[in-house]
Amino acid sequence: MSHDLPTTTYKINIERVDTEFLRNKLKLKSLEVKKNFTQRYPHVEKFFTDRGIDLGKIRDHSAKVIATGALTGTLLFAPPMGVKNLPQLTQAIKDVSDGQTNSPNIPFQELLLKNLHAILPQKIGPLDRSTEKSLEQVFQQIIGINARAGLEGEHLNTTYGYIGAEQHLMRYPGDTMATHPKLPEKDEGMAPGRGAWGYVPKENETWYAVVQTLYLPDWNTRQPYLRDWYKYRKVLIVNTINGNAVIANIADAGPAAFTGKQFGGSPEVMNYLGGPRYKKGPVIIFFVDDPDNKVPLGPVEYNEVNMPGVALTQV
Amino acid sequence: MSKLFFDHLLQLKDVDKHIKKIAKTAEEREELWGLIDEIVHHKVMGCILDNLPRQHHEEFLEMFHTSPHDEELLFTYLRRKVGENIEGLIKQEIGGLAAELLGEIKS
Numbered sequence: 001m002s003h004d005l006p007t008t009t010y011k012i013n014i015e016r017v018d019t020e021f022l023r024n025k026l027k028l029k030s031l032e033v034k035k036n037f038t039q040r041y042p043h044v045e046k047f048f049t050d051r052g053i054d055l056g057k058i059r060d061h062s063a064k065v066i067a068t069g070a071l072t073g074t075l076l077f078a079p080p081m082g083v084k085n086l087p088q089l090t091q092a093i094k095d096v097s098d099g100q101t102n103s104p105n106i107p108f109q110e111l112l113l114k115n116l117h118a119i120l121p122q123k124i125g126p127l128d129r130s131t132e133k134s135l136e137q138v139f140q141q142i143i144g145i146n147a148r149a150g151l152e153g154e155h156l157n158t159t160y161g162y163i164g165a166e167q168h169l170m171r172y173p174g175d176t177m178a179t180h181p182k183l184p185e186k187d188e189g190m191a192p193g194r195g196a197w198g199y200v201p202k203e204n205e206t207w208y209a210v211v212q213t214l215y216l217p218d219w220n221t222r223q224p225y226l227r228d229w230y231k232y233r234k235v236l237i238v239n240t241i242n243g244n245a246v247i248a249n250i251a252d253a254g255p256a257a258f259t260g261k262q263f264g265g266s267p268e269v270m271n272y273l274g275g276p277r278y279k280k281g282p283v284i285i286f287f288v289d290d291p292d293n294k295v296p297l298g299p300v301e302y303n304e305v306n307m308p309g310v311a312l313t314q315v
Numbered sequence: 316m317s318k319l320f321f322d323h324l325l326q327l328k329d330v331d332k333h334i335k336k337i338a339k340t341a342e343e344r345e346e347l348w349g350l351i352d353e354i355v356h357h358k359v360m361g362c363i364l365d366n367l368p369r370q371h372h373e374e375f376l377e378m379f380h381t382s383p384h385d386e387e388l389l390f391t392y393l394r395r396k397v398g399e400n401i402e403g404l405i406k407q408e409i410g411g412l413a414a415e416l417l418g419e420i421k422s
C-alpha cells in the first residue's frame with residue numbers, strides 16, 4: 001500500500017538547501033582559517049582583540065576610521081597625484097566655458113576627456129571633495145546634467161571606480177530570457193537571484209546600476225531610510241576612457257569588494273558605455289539632482305561627433 | 316566609506332559568479348560575501364605577516380590599525396620591509412584562495 005510522503009519532511013526547498021549548504025561550508029572554512037591564523041600569530045590576534053576589532057570584519061573598522069577622519073576635517077585621502085592644484089582645476093573649468101562659447105567646433109566629447117584628464121588622479125579610487133566639485137561643474141557644462149557626488153547628505157563609498165558587467169534582473173516571478181529583451185551580441189543573460197529591492201519593474205530594469213550600499217558605514221544603522229533613498233535613485237555614469245555617459249537607476253547592491261569592482265551596470269548600460277565587449281572599466285558615478293523627475297534614463301547623447309581615435313561606443 | 320589598502324589586488328570574480336548562481340536573495344548573497352570577506356582578510360594578513368620579519372609586526376599593525384585604507388602608506392612600508400614583490404605575493408595568495416574556494420563551492 002502506498003502513501004503520500006509526509007509533506008513536512010520531504011517537501012524540501014532545494015534552492016534553500018543549496019544556500020545553506022554553501023553557507024555552512026564557508027562558515028567551516030572561515031573558522032578553519034581563523035583558527036590557523038590565531039595559532040600562527042597569537043600576538044596579532046591579541047593586538048586586534050585588545051582594540052575590540054575582529055580582523056574578519058576589518059571593513060567596519062576602516063569605515064569608522066575614515067568617517068572619523070572626514071568628520072574632524074582631516075584629510076580623508078591625500079590629494080591625488082594627478083590633481084595638480086586648484087588653479088589648474090579652475091583653468092579646466094574655464095576651458096569648458098571657452099569650449100562652449102569660443103570654440104564651438106571642438107567636440108564636447110573631446111572637451112570632456114580633456115577636462116577629465118586634467119582633473120582626475122592617476123589612481124582610480126575615492127576622490128577628494130574639491131575634485132568632485134570640479135567634476136560637477138564639468139558635467140553640468142559639457143554633458144548638461146545636474147549631477148552631484150553627494151546629494152541630500154548621501155555619498156557613495158567612492159565616486160570613481162571600476163564598473164563591471166551585470167546580468168539582466170528579473171522583472172516578475174518566472175521572468176526568463178525567453179521573453180526578456182536582450183542585446184544582439186554578447187548578452188550576459190539573467191541573474192538567477194532577485195535584485196536588492198526584489199523584482200525590478202520593466203521601466204527600471206533596462207538602464208540600471210549597481211552600487212555598494214552594503215558597505216556604506218551607516219547602512220545598517222539608518223534603515224529603512226537609506227534603503228528607500230537608494231532604491232531606483234538616478235545616477236550619471238561617465239566612462240572616463242571614452243567619455244560616454246548614461247543615466248541609470250540603482251536597482252541592486254554590489255558588487256562584492258573581493259571582485260575588485262565598485263559598481264555594476266546592466267547589459268544595456270555596459271553596451272552603451274563601451275560596446276558589446278566592454279565588461280569592466282573605470283567610471284565616475286554621481287547622483288542626478290532631479291527633483292521633478294525630468295531626466296530620462298538611458299544614454300546621454302551630448303555629443304554626436306566621434307573624436308579621432310576614440311570611438312564613441314567602443315573603448 | 317569602507318576601503319582596505321589591498322582591495323585593488325582582490326580578483327575573486329569566479330567565486331562571486333558561483334555565489335550569485337546559488338543565492339536567491341540579496342540578503343543571502345551579502346551574507347555569503349561577508350563570509351568570503353572574513354576568509355580573505357585572514358589569508359591576506361597571514362600572507363603579509365609570513366613575509367614580514369617578526370620585529371616589524373607591531374609597527375605594521377599599528378599603521379594598519381590607524382589607516383587600514385591607506386594603500387600608499389602601507390604598501391610603501393611593506394615594499395621597504397618585505398621587498399618590491401609584496402603585491403605579487405598577495406596576488407598569488409589570492410589566486411590560491413580563489414582555487415580553494417571554487418573547489419569548496421563546487422564539491
